[in-house]
Amino acid sequence: MNLTTIILAAGKGTRMRSKLPKVLHKIAHKPLLQHVHDTAVQLENNEIHIVIGHGSDLVKQTLENLQVNWVEQTEQLGTGHAVQQVSNQISNDTIALILYGDVPLLKIETLQNLISKITEKTLALLTVNLADPMGYGRIVRDDSGNVLRIIEEKDATEVEKQITEGNTGILAVQGKSLKKWLSQLRNNNTQGEYYLTDIIALAVSDGFEIITSSPQNEDEVLGVNDKLQLAHLERVYQLQQAEILMRQGVTLSDPNRFDLRGTLEVGQDVEIDVNVIFEGKNQVGNNVKIGSNCSIKNATIGDDVIILPNCVIENAQVGANSRIGPFARLRPETVLATDTHIGNFVEIKKSVIGQGSKVNHLSYIGDSLVGKKVNIGAGTITCNYDGVNKFQTIIEDGAFIGSDTQLVAPVTIGKNATIGAGSTITKDTPDDKLTLSRSKQLSVSGWQRPVKKEKL
Ligand code: UD1
Ligand code: CA
Numbered sequence: 001m002n003l004t005t006i007i008l009a010a011g012k013g014t015r016m017r018s019k020l021p022k023v024l025h026k027i028a029h030k031p032l033l034q035h036v037h038d039t040a041v042q043l044e045n046n047e048i049h050i051v052i053g054h055g056s057d058l059v060k061q062t063l064e065n066l067q068v069n070w071v072e073q074t075e076q077l078g079t080g081h082a083v084q085q086v087s088n089q090i091s092n093d094t095i096a097l098i099l100y101g102d103v104p105l106l107k108i109e110t111l112q113n114l115i116s117k118i119t120e121k122t123l124a125l126l127t128v129n130l131a132d133p134m135g136y137g138r139i140v141r142d143d144s145g146n147v148l149r150i151i152e153e154k155d156a157t158e159v160e161k162q163i164t165e166g167n168t169g170i171l172a173v174q175g176k177s178l179k180k181w182l183s184q185l186r187n188n189n190t191q192g193e194y195y196l197t198d199i200i201a202l203a204v205s206d207g208f209e210i211i212t213s214s215p216q217n218e219d220e221v222l223g224v225n226d227k228l229q230l231a232h233l234e235r236v237y238q239l240q241q242a243e244i245l246m247r248q249g250v251t252l253s254d255p256n257r258f259d260l261r262g263t264l265e266v267g268q269d270v271e272i273d274v275n276v277i278f279e280g281k282n283q284v285g286n287n288v289k290i291g292s293n294c295s296i297k298n299a300t301i302g303d304d305v306i307i308l309p310n311c312v313i314e315n316a317q318v319g320a321n322s323r324i325g326p327f328a329r330l331r332p333e334t335v336l337a338t339d340t341h342i343g344n345f346v347e348i349k350k351s352v353i354g355q356g357s358k359v360n361h362l363s364y365i366g367d368s369l370v371g372k373k374v375n376i377g378a379g380t381i382t383c384n385y386d387g388v389n390k391f392q393t394i395i396e397d398g399a400f401i402g403s404d405t406q407l408v409a410p411v412t413i414g415k416n417a418t419i420g421a422g423s424t425i426t427k428d429t430p431d432d433k434l435t436l437s438r439s440k441q442l443s444v445s446g447w448q449r450p451v452k453k454e455k456l
Contacts, residue, residue, distance in 0.1 A: 002094045003046040003115070004175060004326065009033050009101025010073040015226040021055030023101035024062055025224065027234050028241075029261035029279065032224055033059065036106035037066055042095075042108050043115070049089060050101070051082045078193030079169070080185040087183075093174035100169055103223045105233055105240075110215045115172050117211040123177075123203045125197025126170040127212045128221050136166030137197050139212070148209035149201035154190045167197060168221040177203065247416045253292075267303065291325065299330075302338065316348075319355070337372070354397065366395040367409065377403035377421065384409045396431070 013022025023033035030038075033050070040048055048068040052059050053076050060070050073085045083098065090096050095118050097111065110126070117124040125147065127139050137150040138160055151160050181199040189195060200210060217220050219236045222229065235256075242255035250270045252258050257274040264278050267286035276290050280298035284290075288301055291309035299313045302320030307313070311325040315332035315343050318324060322340040331349035336342065340353050343360035350363050354372040359365055361378035368382050369391050380401050382393040391409035393399065399413045402421030407413065412428045419425060420436025431433040 001045070001118075003043055003097060004086075004089070004090050005040045005043070005046055005048045005097045005099060006031070006083055006086050006090075007036055007040065007050045007101050008079060008097045009059065010051050010056075010076050010082055011102070011369035011417065012054040012076070013102070013225070016224075017227075021059050022224065024055070024059060025230055027104055027230070027237050028259070031062065032104045034063060034066070034104065035100040036099055036101055037063070037068065039106055039108055039111070040099060041067075043097075043111060046092075051084045051085055053082075057368065058080070066131075078187065078191070080194035080198060081195035083196055084182050084185070084194070085176075087179050090175040090179055092174075092179075094175040095172055096175045096178045097172045098170060100223060102225070103168075103170070103221060104218050105222070105237060106170070107215065107430060110213075110220060111170075113213055114170070118174065119335075120174065121124055122208065122209045122211050123173040123200070124171060124213065125200070125210055125212050126168040126221065127165050128168055128214055128218055129164055130166045130218070131164070135164040136164040137169075139165040139167060141165075146204075147200065147212060148204055150195075150197035152189065152191070168215070169196070170221065172292060173199075173208075178209070181206075183398050228453065230442045233362070262297075273309070285320065294325075367391065368395065370395045371399070371415070373397060374399045374401070376401045377405065379404040380407070381405070382407045382409060402436070 009023045011022060016022050016025060024031045027035060029349060038401050040046060044050045049071050050068050051071045051073050053073040068272050071085050092335055095115060114124045114126055119415050135153055136155055140160065142148055149329045174370045181202040184202055185194045185198055187194050188306055189374040203210060222233060224230050224233060232418045238259055240256060241260045242252055242258045245266065246252055246255065249268055250265060250272060253273045258272060259277045262278060262280040265283045267284060269287045270284055273290060273292040275293045277295045282296060282299050284301045285303035287304045288331045288373045290307045293309050294307055300317045303320060304321045305318050306323045308325035311328045313330040316330040316334040318336045319338035319340060321338050322336050324342045327344040328342045329347045333350040334348045335352045337353060337355040339356045341358040342348060343361055346359050347364045349366040351368040351370065353370045354374060356372055357370050357374040359376040363380045365382050366384040374395050374424055383406050384390050384393065393407050393409045394412040396413060396415040398416040400418045402423065404417050404422045406424045408426045411425055413419065414429055414431035417429045418434045423437045425437060
């Protein structure tokens, strides 16, 4: 059976108090609307239409990669009116599924279950029993429990308001019938809107059975209307991801203090301390330990790596058995071979560090090729930039760079060369030799410390 999914996303989201259209606000760095899309797209034979209105250009531009049909609703005259905008693109024999761009955590299983209920004469409706159904349309049933209609909170009588079964808004029905009912909607209600919910009563009068089902968890159908709800769903989502990782064997010191804003593939026996944030696409090998407060983005981390607290790693590869941090920064295009040590207050950018090499303290290594078993002393700086262009530093295998050295690129340090501490190296240095550039130490006789002049 073919599916036509219609995602409603034209609303303004006034309570977000933001210039950004509501559906572009993010959970785990991904727009709400994209969460909904990414779930819907997993349904087979599914054609997706998204109804946009407020900030439609920005929505389309931000999500231009989505393979969907964008439909404009220039005036927001209600949920029924929104679906009417797609009406002529719904074929008769398809199943139409209605979703909401601001309900991001809906599960694919819930949708599959809903759709499986559809026959020629049924409408499938997702409802939820709520402790506090305030704001929700209520499901009105007859004495035998058959659904008769949905009444919106604003149109409900005091008795109807007592109903705790709420309308999630999510429903599925055959295209042919949906189109018929859409054309029959009227806006004679408190809000003067065309309510999609009115199709329930129309379906009942056409002899349809309304089959209801509920999500496993209420959070699945919660919408985002303000920043509090956004933060709540962010935590719900993060905890779900933490649970998946823990089931895969990851040790999380505190699943409530873990954030994944992208993907993370993990090996065995990975331990992650508190407040670690992963972004983008990441791969972590076996026996990796990650200390607290690390920010890791688009990284590949080999087996047996230890990352100590407070490291920032972006677009970098860390070879097996390496030790990073604390307080290290690996910037884009950093490639560390196996057994490397990168210590505190070391910044590495667009550089390759060879096997067994160490940069342990207070250094900047940029645009460099560092060989194997190189030791780079504290405070070493590759001067890679003349204010206009960038130049490369090459440090060959086994070299030893004394502390507080400046390597002015382009420059090559030979194999097993030693650079004396405090040198400024501007020319290539030979293999095996000690090279240094410093003025001779001298002690000035007769020199006196200045003294403060007495005020008269
Ligand atoms: C709607 C339902 C209500 C349900 C609730 C669940 C109706 C009439 N009511 O109420 O029964 O309990 O959702 O959250 O359907 N939208 C458009 N164009 C419009 C109007 C709305 O695209 O003209 C979109 C909004 O962007 C939003 C969604 O539809 O994503 C729901 O609209 P909203 O105004 O929030 O509906 P509710 O009053 O909450
Ligand atoms: Ca709403």
